Amino acid sequence: MATKNENQGPGTEKHEGFGWWRVLGRAVLSVVLGLLLALVVPTRFTEEMGAQTIARYAAPFSGYWFDHERQGEIASAPPNEWSDRDITVLVIDSAALEAHGEGWPAHYSFYSWLLSYLDRSPPKGLFIDVILSQSTHHESDGCDKPAKSTGVKKAKPCHVVNDSEDIVGFKRAITRLIANKKPVFLAAVLNKDDTAGTNRDLDGDPELSTVKRVGIEFSAHAVDRLAWTYPLAYLVKVQCDEQIPRDDQREECKGEKKNTPAPGCMFSAAYSIFKYVYDKDKKLDVPCNKASFMSVTWPLDTAAYGLRWRESDDEESEIRHKLWFLRTDRFDQDLQMYCTSSDSKLKLLWRAEARAILRPTSRPLCVHYRTIHASQLEQMDDDERDAAFRDRFVMIGTAFAYSNDLVLSPLQDRIPGVFLHAVALDNLLSRHSELEDIEAWEPELSMDASRWRKLLFLGGLGFVVMLLIVAGKKTAREKFKKSYHERRHWKTRCSAAFWRAKGATAIFNAAFFAISGLALVTFGVAMIVIGTRIHVPFLVVAHVLACTIAVEWLDWSEDLFNWMTDSKEKSS
Structure with a gap:
């Protein structure tokens, strides 16, 4: 009182x-x-x-519990349906391009070479996280195929020109996977007619009609600047031109409302893969009449074979070396790597939390998904390739240190964008029993x-x-x-x-x-x-x-x- x-x-x-x-x-x-x-x-x-x-x-603790819950979901899933290491990321690096005399974007022959290794170790499925918009020789506007490259070239505004044999070889590699009942997904963009596509050579080929075109666009939420939300479906809108007479426009534009929703939508890469490869019981059905998003939790555990980036000589690394006595990762074997790894999840939790509080106390965590660099393929033996690719879902992306295809993870910092699709698919696989609650909302x-x-x-x-x-x-x-x-x-x-x-x-x-x-x-x-x-x-x-x-x-x-x-x- x-x-x-x-x-x-x-x-x-x-x-x-x-x-x-x-x-x-x-x-x-x-x-x-x-x-x-x-x-x-x-x-x-x-x-x-x-x-x-x-x-x-909170992200390190959420990642720790996510890894723990995933093991329970795997134990309750049907045998051999999926595992926590079901995803392999194959990244295109500068060394591989240089070894094949390629610039960027690469020719179709380079992708044919990559896919030849998947023929030897058939994967569960394939996703190419690169917009394949390169033209063929009949669309040439002056660009020639380089004979030899001393480094990675910047993309030219005239586009890379492919020989007819290049694109035919690439199509043949894709159709071999399809013939073996391996689903293939290609990164796509919305065309002017509101359909998802890559280029007319691939989209118009009847042999590739079963290849799914999926959305890869990602815009960080005004709040979520660290890739914690991920799109499931993109709402397709009809762009109406008010200067064109109404009778000459599409049916959707003849009404009073402009930019009205179109009858369909484009699904994102992770949701499409989950829907057509893993979700046999149709546990998750995303409607097509609105844009929808899911919450993403980044795993804490690290892969034994991850992204092979070296530490950058920047201001943060200088401070980290000066504060050696405060570093939680100072006893790592390879301190030249951009990231830190450990077999102990408690160590990873401590390092991630220390970095969240004071960045120079630790490097970012290494990625969770097994990562193979294209430049490693020729040195791998059959057993190593089988372990990496056979019956795994393979995602192909780029791994250039300075690129616009990078995302920010709360645990791994700046990493290639293909890992965002990997973690989104992992979240869908790891939440079988609560799929109706994955939607992000405010x-x-x-x-x-x-x-x-x-x-x-x-x-x-x-x-x-x-x-x-x-x-x-x-x-x-x-x-x-x-x-x-x-x-x-x-x-x-x-x-x-x-x-x-x-x-x-x-x-x-x-x-x-x-x-x-x-x-x-x-x-x-x-x-x-x-x-x-x-x-x-x-x-x-x-x-x-x-x-x-x-x-x-x-x-x-x-x-x-x-x-x-x-x-x-x-x-x-």
């Missing part, structure tokens, strides 16, 4: 002592204000400094009841924890005030006791601010991990938490509560 302080200040202000009703009121205000700010304030306002930071702290007033239940559950849990944090903060302040009052012997401002008291107060305030901030961030990370377990997109949780933590850490709830109740805490 609150007790009224006899020594009231000037005026009519009331000073209240410790009371649970005050603690309860402040905790409620912190949670309510956090929810309101998350719903009302534009997402970009708080995301950069708050939500994204907390989500980055908090809105008009949400489904199931989403409100999840959000309210997290809100209730967060309220209980916030109540304990507020009570702990209040108790610590009260104890310090009591100790401070008992030792106020000093009367002279310049006495040693005066400066000791002031110094103790300053140390307490700084430590209190830091410890309360650490407790709140720990609370935020735990809430994101719990939210991930019940399939609430963690950027949603992070956004609410960023507002809630700001309200409590900066004591806005205390000031508002005092204003609403016309009272103040017992003064010192």
Whole structure:
């Protein structure tokens, strides 16, 4: 029960002592204000400094639990259906291009050479994450096939010209896979007629009609700048030209609405692969009348054979070498690699979390998926090729250190874009029992009841924890005030006791601010991990938490509560 302080200040202000009703009121205000700010304030306002930071702290824990849950899904899946190493990434590197006298983009003959190794070790399926838009010789505009290259050339605006034999050889390599019942997926873009395609030579070939054209475009969400969401379906819109008479336009453009949804949509690479290769029971059906996205969790575990990039000589690496004593990966065998790896997931968790807090303390984690560089193919024996490709789903992409086909992972930093499709497919495979909950969403007033239940559950849990944090903060302040009052012997401002008291107060305030901030961030990370377990997109949780933590850490709830109740805490 609150007790009224006899020594009231000037005026009519009331000073209240410790009371649970005050603690309860402040905790409620912190949670309510956090929810309101998350719903009302534009997402970009708080995301950069708050939500994204907390989500980055939580990513290593989410990845750790994801690896753990995947093992359970594999154990419950039918035998030989899939495994945690079912995906192999084959990357085109500069050394392979140079060895074959190729620039970029490469000729079809180069892809035929790559696919010849898959003939020897047939994969479960193939996805080429490169837009094959190269022209043939009859479309030539002056570009010639290079006889020898001393390095990787930049793409010329005139496009690479292929001989007829080049594209015929490539088609033959694709049809061999199809004949062996190996599904093939090609990266595609939307044409002017709103169909997905590569180029007319490939799209018009009847032998390649069974090859799926899939979408690969990815635009980082305004909040999600680290590739934590992934598209499942792209909404196809008819682009209507108002300057063309209505009777001369397509049927969809004759109505009043412009840019109306087209009858179909284009599926993304990961969803198409999952749908046509793995989802035999049709557990996931994405509608075609709207764009849809899924939440992505990046695995923590690393592959024994990963991306063979070397560490860059940049400012971060210089700082990392200066802070040698703080590095969590200083005992790695190969410190020249761009990434760190370990057989212990707890070590990886510690290194990833240390890097999330202070980047120079560790290099990024290595990729999770077995990665073969094209320049390695000729040195591999049959057993090594079988282990890498046979009955694995193979994704072909590029691995140029300086390229526009790079994505940002919260654990692996900058990596080739093909790994985003790999991790999205891995998420689909690893969530057989909860596929209906994979969609990414943000908090809105008009949400489904199931989403409100999840959000309210997290809100209730967060309220209980916030109540304990507020009570702990209040108790610590009260104890310090009591100790401070008992030792106020000093009367002279310049006495040693005066400066000791002031110094103790300053140390307490700084430590209190830091410890309360650490407790709140720990609370935020735990809430994101719990939210991930019940399939609430963690950027949603992070956004609410960023507002809630700001309200409590900066004591806005205390000031508002005092204003609403016309009272103040017992003064010192």
